[in-house]
Amino acid sequence: MYRYDAYDQRIVDERVAQFRDQTRRYLAGELTDDEFRPLRLQNGLYVQRHAPMLRVAIPYGLLSGRQLRTLAHIARKYDRGYAHFSTRQNIQYNWPALETVPDILADLASVQMHAIQTSGNCIRNITTDQFAGVAPDEIQDPRPWAEILRQWSTFHPEFAFLPRKFKIAVCGSREDRAVILVHDIGLQLTTNAAGETGFRVYVGGGLGRTPIIGSLIREFIEWQHVATYCEAVLRVYNRYGRRDNAYKARIKILVKALKPEVFAQKVDAEWAHLKDGPGTLTQAEVDRVSAHFRAPAYATLPALDADYGARRETDKAFSAWARRNVHGHKVPGYAAVTLSLKKTGVAPGDATADQMDIVADLAERYSLGELRVSHEQNLILADVRQADLVAVWQAARAAGLATPNIGLLTDIVCCPGGDFCSLANAKSIPIAQAIQQKFDDLDYLHDIGELDLNISGCMNSCGHHHVGHIGVLGVDKDGSEWYQISIGGSQGTAAALGDVIGPSFAADEVPGVVEKLIGTYLEQRTDEERFIDTVRRIGVAPFKTRVYGESANARKVANG
Numbered sequence: 001m002y003r004y005d006a007y008d009q010r011i012v013d014e015r016v017a018q019f020r021d022q023t024r025r026y027l028a029g030e031l032t033d034d035e036f037r038p039l040r041l042q043n044g045l046y047v048q049r050h051a052p053m054l055r056v057a058i059p060y061g062l063l064s065g066r067q068l069r070t071l072a073h074i075a076r077k078y079d080r081g082y083a084h085f086s087t088r089q090n091i092q093y094n095w096p097a098l099e100t101v102p103d104i105l106a107d108l109a110s111v112q113m114h115a116i117q118t119s120g121n122c123i124r125n126i127t128t129d130q131f132a133g134v135a136p137d138e139i140q141d142p143r144p145w146a147e148i149l150r151q152w153s154t155f156h157p158e159f160a161f162l163p164r165k166f167k168i169a170v171c172g173s174r175e176d177r178a179v180i181l182v183h184d185i186g187l188q189l190t191t192n193a194a195g196e197t198g199f200r201v202y203v204g205g206g207l208g209r210t211p212i213i214g215s216l217i218r219e220f221i222e223w224q225h226v227a228t229y230c231e232a233v234l235r236v237y238n239r240y241g242r243r244d245n246a247y248k249a250r251i252k253i254l255v256k257a258l259k260p261e262v263f264a265q266k267v268d269a270e271w272a273h274l275k276d277g278p279g280t281l282t283q284a285e286v287d288r289v290s291a292h293f294r295a296p297a298y299a300t301l302p303a304l305d306a307d308y309g310a311r312r313e314t315d316k317a318f319s320a321w322a323r324r325n326v327h328g329h330k331v332p333g334y335a336a337v338t339l340s341l342k343k344t345g346v347a348p349g350d351a352t353a354d355q356m357d358i359v360a361d362l363a364e365r366y367s368l369g370e371l372r373v374s375h376e377q378n379l380i381l382a383d384v385r386q387a388d389l390v391a392v393w394q395a396a397r398a399a400g401l402a403t404p405n406i407g408l409l410t411d412i413v414c415c416p417g418g419d420f421c422s423l424a425n426a427k428s429i430p431i432a433q434a435i436q437q438k439f440d441d442l443d444y445l446h447d448i449g450e451l452d453l454n455i456s457g458c459m460n461s462c463g464h465h466h467v468g469h470i471g472v473l474g475v476d477k478d479g480s481e482w483y484q485i486s487i488g489g490s491q492g493t494a495a496a497l498g499d500v501i502g503p504s505f506a507a508d509e510v511p512g513v514v515e516k517l518i519g520t521y522l523e524q525r526t527d528e529e530r531f532i533d534t535v536r537r538i539g540v541a542p543f544k545t546r547v548y549g550e551s552a553n554a555r556k557v558a559n560g
Contacts, residue, residue: 001062001370002147002292004112011155012109015116019043020102027099042122044115045101049422054093054101055118056108060128060146060170061089061373065360068371070111072356078104082352084416085341087464088167089127089373090118094420116154121162123153123234127169129177130374131336133293134382136328140189140197142172144290145226148281151289152227159234163241164249166234167206174493179375181205181214181495182467184251185230190220198222203233203263204255207461211497212252215260217267223286225271228279232271236263296368296383301333305386320442321393321404333386337367339379339396340403340411344436347429348414349377358399366392375464376413378406408445409453409518410436413464417457417474418481424457426474426481431455431510438511448518451531452490467491469532470517471498472510483510487517487543488535501544513547520546 004012019039026036040046044055056071063071071091075083078100084092096104108114117124126146133141149168153159159166171178172189180186186202198220205214221229237251240258255263312319327336339359342348351359359379363371366388367381374380379401384392396402405411412435415421417428432455439445454468465471471486482504489498505513518531520543525534535543 001064002059002289009109009112012112012114012116015043015114016102016105016109019105023098023102038120041120042116043101043105044118045098046119047422048094048420049418049424050420051095052098052101053420054096054104054115055086056091056093056113056115057118057125058089058091058113058373059150060126060132060143061130062143063363063371063373064111065364065369065371067111067113068356068360068363070107070113072353072360074104074107075356076353081354082350083356084347085349085351085373085377085379087375087377087413087415087462088125089130089375090125091373092416094416119165121164121166123156123159123162123166123168125167126150126153127167127178127183127375129171129173130372130380131177131327131382132172132372133295134329134331134334134336135173135177136330137174138172138330139174139191140172141290141293142170142178142187142189143293144286145172145187145189145223146170147289147292148286149227149230152230152279158231158238162234162238163243164246164251166237166251168230176491176493176495177375179464179467179491179495182207182211182464182491183214185233186214187226187230192220196222199226201229201233203267204252204260205495206250206252207464207466208250209247209459210250210253211461211466212256213495213497214252215255215263217260217264224281225275227281228274228277229267229271231279232267232274235270236266240266295331298331298334298383299385301331301385301387303332305333305389308386308389311390317404318390318393320446321397321402322389324404324406324408324446325402326389329383335384335386335389337381337384337389337392337396338374338406339381339401340405341378341401342405342411342436343400343403344410344440345433346400347416348412348432351379355399355401358395359401362392362395376406376411378411404442405445407450407452409439409448409451409514410445411452412436413452413454413468415456415462417455417463421457421462423460424474425459425476426457426483427507428455428457428463428472428474431472431474431483431507434507434511435514438515448522449530451518453514454489464491465489466497467495468498469530469535470514475504477504481507483507485510485513485517485547487540488532490532499540501540502548516546517543 169183188200201218202214372380418424455472456463456465467489486498
């Protein structure tokens with residue numbers, strides 16, 4: 001993984017000292033709330049419903065065991081003993097006291113971490129595939145490119161005050177696990193007819209109040225020009241993006257208003273001033289960064305460990321876990337393991353300080369000292385020998401991290417919602433927990449098969465409900481919390497936005513609605529069809545009929 005040099009460390013240390021003085025002045029009454037607000041946002045500090053919330057950057061979701069132990073220490077010393085892993089591959093603390101935040105940032109700096117550009121109208125954390133570097137379908141490791149873009153975008157003077165926040169994702173595999181089509185810029189590593197490496201460039205994707213799938217504006221840009229081309233995109237956005245209305249300020253609105261082909265023309269015109277200039281990448285620079293991500297010295301192992309294979313045949317519980325939580329690896333004899341943060345009764349994405357310490361131990365003992373955070377709010381050990389999988393499973397199960405539900409209904413993606421967020425219209429966590437309890441039967445879950453269920457507490461879509469096979473959105477109705485249901489969304493290469501099935505539901509109705517949707521699917525599916533396949537084949541109407549029945553019109557009148 002990338003290691004700071006002296007220059008990197010000095011920048012982060014100086015930022016900590018700067019914010020410590022800014023916080024001191026604010027607490028002393030020398031800075032007003034309006035003066036302090038942009039300063040705290042530049043350091044990832046929000047004011048939420050009950051307390052400050054600190055968002056810490058985990059670049060492209062990659063952590064060392066030592067870094068995770070520090071995150072556990074912060075949760076234990078400065079918070080309430082746990083933290084929340086987000087869909088942006090970051091970590092959030094929901095209860096830090098304002099006066100302790102400079103100390104938290106100092107602890108982070110001691111292990112080469114920070115909260116810079118995790119909030120505000122700037123380029124946020126660059127994200128990528130949680131299996132980057134080990135995925136069998138990988139074209140090229142995207143992590144060096146994510147790191148290059150991170151270094152390019154950090155403190156970039158032109159992009160510190162954009163019209164709105166800006167998100168970039170990089171995908172290096174054939175299957176898009178980085179959700180590039182719903183990012184402001186999505187980059188897909190590819191090769192041209194000559195075998196040269198480059199990127200497809202998608203622009204204008206995003207969820208929130210106006211969900212839009214990104215548009216392909218360039219089929220191929222050579223790797224040397226990826227930073228300058230992204231810079232041209234941002235310059236066009238900075239120049240033409242709206243600043244008079246926060247709801248219409250995202251680049252997706254600009255691309256839609258101009259039309260993708262016109263936006264692409266403006267980018268090309270801007271890029272003409274940047275192409276082959278100082279921002280052009282050199283092989284030496286790419287080699288410098290790539291050296292931090294060289295493959296480790298993997299052992300030569302059989303393609304299938306005999307003991308692992310035998311255990312899968314004889315131990316039902318282990319087999320269920322291996323089927324859902326163990327993933328292929330490009331090196332024979334190794335596997336990637338997803339540690340589920342979706343145990344029934346626990347807020348999705350939350351991990352206790354003790355659990356983080358345990359995962360750090362597992363990473364150092366069994367996964368070459370590193371781990372990953374996924375968009376689905378789980379943790380991944382990417383380099384586990386098959387011979388060690390039983391030991392990893394046993395330790396994870398003892399820690400409550402081995403629920404065999406990855407990719408299934410209870411592997412719910414969920415924002416913190418109204419329990420914490422001041423922007424939320426409704427609670428998310430209780431809805432997720434109620435659904436988990438409703439479907440707390442592993443045999444039934446495996447019969448249902450792959451299904452993405454995503455929950456957001458408001459239209460900002462931090463829970464990515466638009467791209468869930470089933471999406472749940474919290475809405476406010478005369479001061480009461482209601483929930484709108486959509487189906488048919490999906491992420492990945494065939495990303496699509498879900499369709500709302502009809503009027504919204506009270507909180508206690510949501511698990512029953514999900515049950516009716518599942519029942520319709522089980523009745524209508526053909527062999528090997530997933531929920532999303534059935535929805536695409538038969539449409540929304542049969543699901544809507546099952547959910548609303550003859551009372552659909554009455555409910556529509558009641559809910560407006």
